[in-house]
Amino acid sequence: MKAWRGKCLVVDLTRGLIKTASLPRRLLESFMGGRGLGVKLVYDLAPRRVDAYHEDNVIVLSTGPLTGTKFYGSHRFAVVSKSPLTGTIFDSSCGGEWGSQLKAAGLDALVIRGRAKALSALIIDEGEARMVNVEHMAGLSTVEAEAQLQRDLGREFRVVCIGPAGENLVRMACIRAGEGHVAGRGGLGAVMGSKRVKAIAVRGSKSLEVHDEEKLRNLCLLAFKRLQSNPITGKALPSLGTSFLLRLINEHRMLPAYNYKQPFFEGSHEISAEIFKSSFYKRRKGCPNCPIACKRLVEVDGVEGSQPEFESLWALGPACGLSSPKELIELTWLCDKLGLDTISTGATIACAMELTELGLLRPGVGWGDSEAMKKLLVDVANRRELGDLLAEGSRRLAERLGKPEVSMNVKGLELPAYDPRGVYGQALAYATSNRGGCHLRAYMVAGEVLGVPVLLDRRDPVGKAELVAFYENFFAAIDSMVVCKFLALELDEEVFAEALKAATGLPFTKASLLEIGERIYNLERLFNVEEGFSRVHDTLPERILCSPDAPPLSDMLKAYYAVRGWSEEGVPSEDKLIELGLPGERVEV
C-alpha cells in the first residue's frame, strides 16, 4: 500500500490497553483518511445517543494519503468525535507538523476510547506507544504543557494538547498543535479532557513511499504557478494573512457586529490587516512546504506570537464591539493558552453582552470591555462564576436565561464572521452543515465574495443548492486527503485527483474524488439523523430569518434535499445509501 500506512493505534483508556490495528485497504479507498476515515471510525465504534463526554464516545485523530508527502499543504490531520457543543458528529482540521509526525511514526490514525483514571499523556515514539501519568500538569496552559513535554521528551516530539478549558469540559475547548495551529471548533478539546488525556506527543522518522514521486513533484510545480497567479493565494494571504478579509467583508456590509445586531463594524479600519502590518508585524510563517505561508508573527510589548486569524479577530472584536488591535492580540493569545476556540468563545461573550444589555445577566459584561473579557476568558476556562454559565456555549446560555433567540448559532455551533443575509449560498451552507454554523463545509464566500474560482451573484439563490452540495462533497474529500482548504481556492478537483493518483497509484479521478466526498457527507448526515437531527435543525437564527433581506432558505433547502437525494425531512434515501455503499462494512479494531 503506497501513501497509507494501513495501521492505526487503538487506545482503550479504561482498560489501559494499547494496540495496533490494521486498516483494510477497502476502508481507506472508500473514506481516504483524515475526516472521512475519522467519521467512519466514530460512526462504527461510538454508540449512538450517548453523551459526548461518556467514556464510550470515541475520538479519532487521523491523517490522509497526502499527509507527509511532498504535496503542498499536506502536513495536516483531522480530529473527529461527537461534539459536546452540537451533539452532531464533528471534525476539525488542523495544521502544523503533528499529522506528518504521526505518519512518520508509521500510523494513519489514532483511536481513543474509554477514560483514564488520572490525567495522562499518550507518548508515541516511532510507533511504540505508552500512557504516562501527568497529574502534575493539571491546569497548565497549552503553551506550558507543550513546552514541558518537549523538555521531558525531546524537542523533536510534536505535541497536541488541551488547556484548562479542555480539562474542565468547557464545551468550546480546542486542541492545540503548536504555535498558531488548533483544531478549534466543536469542543473536541473537552472530549479529550473527558477522557483525561492532556496531551499526545509523537515522534517518527519512517520514510513514506509514494507511487510516483516525480509526478507529485511536477504537480507541485504546476500548483505553485497557479497558486501564485491567484489574487487570494498569490497575493492577499501571503502579504496580509487571513485578516485581509476583515475590511473586505465589512465593505460588503457582511461583517456582523454586536452579536449580529448590525451587518458592519464602524471600527473595522482600526483592526484591519493594514494596521497589523504597520504596527505589529514581525515576519511571515507557514506550515512546512507551503507556498502560501498565510501565518504571521506579531510582537506586542516585546512578546512575539501569532497574528490573530480573521475569524478570531471578528469574534473577539466586532462581534463584541471591540476595536483595539493590541487588546485583540492579547485576547486571542489568552484563548490559545487556555485552550478555547476563539470563534465560539467570542460569539458566546457577544451573546452574554447582549443579554447584559437586556438586563438578563447581572453582573454581566459590557460591549467592548476588554478587561472584563480577559477575566471572563479565565473564568470560562476554569468554570468559575459567570464563566461557568458561558462555558456551556451561547445556545445553552441564552436558553437558560429565557432568550434563546439571542444566541446566533446553527445546531448549537456559533456562527462565524460572514453575515448570511448578504451571501445566500453561504446561508444555505450554514443551515445544512453537518457540524452546525460553520463556514468551512462549503466556503461559498470564495465564489460569492472573493470571486474565486468565478464570481457569483451573492444574492441570487438560483443554483446555490447544487453548488453548496458540490463544495460540501469537494471539501469533505479535501479534509480527508488531508490538505489545506486554501489550496482549493485555486486548484480544482482534477489536480487533487492527480495528486492522489501519484501518491497512491490508484486510479483516482475527479468523479471518484467527489463520490468519496459525497459518501463522507452522507455518512455524517446519517450519524446526525440517528442522533435525532432532521430538517428542523437545518435552519438559521431567527434574527437572520426575520430580517427584510433574509435569504429564501425554505426554497433553497427544498432544492438542496432534491440535489442530495434526501427526503423532504433531510434524511438520505435508501437508494442514495445503496449507491454510496453506506453505512458499509462495520469496522472492528
Next chain:
Amino acid sequence: MRCSGLREYVYRLLRYYGGLLSRHGYVAGHGGNLSLRSGGSIYITRHGARLEDLRPDDVIEVPLEGPSSLDAIASSEILLHRAVYLNGAQHLAIVHTHSLYATAASYFLDELKPLDVESAYVLRSIPIVEGPAGSAKLAERVAEALKDHHAVVVRGHGVFTAAKVMDVAYRYACLVERSAMLWFLVETLKAQGLSQREVKEL
C-alpha cells in the same frame, strides 16, 4: 457594498464604458478591466466582473499607494494599474481590453505603427511588451511604456491605454484596435500580391 456619492458616479461611468467596449467586442466574458484614479484612491473593476454588465458591487476602491485588503477582490491587474498611476505621467483613467486584432498583431510585431491618419496622429506608435498577467514585471513594463505612449499591447494578452479621462482612454483603445485591423488588412492584401503605395505625409 454601499454605492453613493462619488462611488455612484464612478460606477455609472465604468458601467457605461464597459458596455461600449463590450459592444465593440473588445472584451467578452470576464475579460478586461477599467479603473479611475480619484484623490488617494483607485476605483477599479472587480476580479471576475463582466464589463458588459457591471453591478455596484463590481467597483472596488483601493488606496493608490497600496497594497490593501481590498486588492484581493480587485482586478488581478491591480498591480499594473497602480504602477501606471504612479509612473509620473499623471494618468487618471486606464482601459484594458482583450481586443482581437491587436492581440493577433502582437504575435508578429515589437511595435505597431498605425497606418491611418487619425491613429498615427493620436497614438504615434504602440509598443508591444511581454510579461505574465498580474505580475509585478508586467506592471513595471506597461507603466514604463505608458509614460511616453498612450497605449501599449501586451503580447498574447491585450491592450492597455491610459489618459486623463476615461473617454480619451476609451478612444485610444478604439484607435489601437482600428490600427491593428488596418495593419491586418494591409498585410493580407499585400500577401495577395497587391503592391502597397506609401502615404507620403501621415
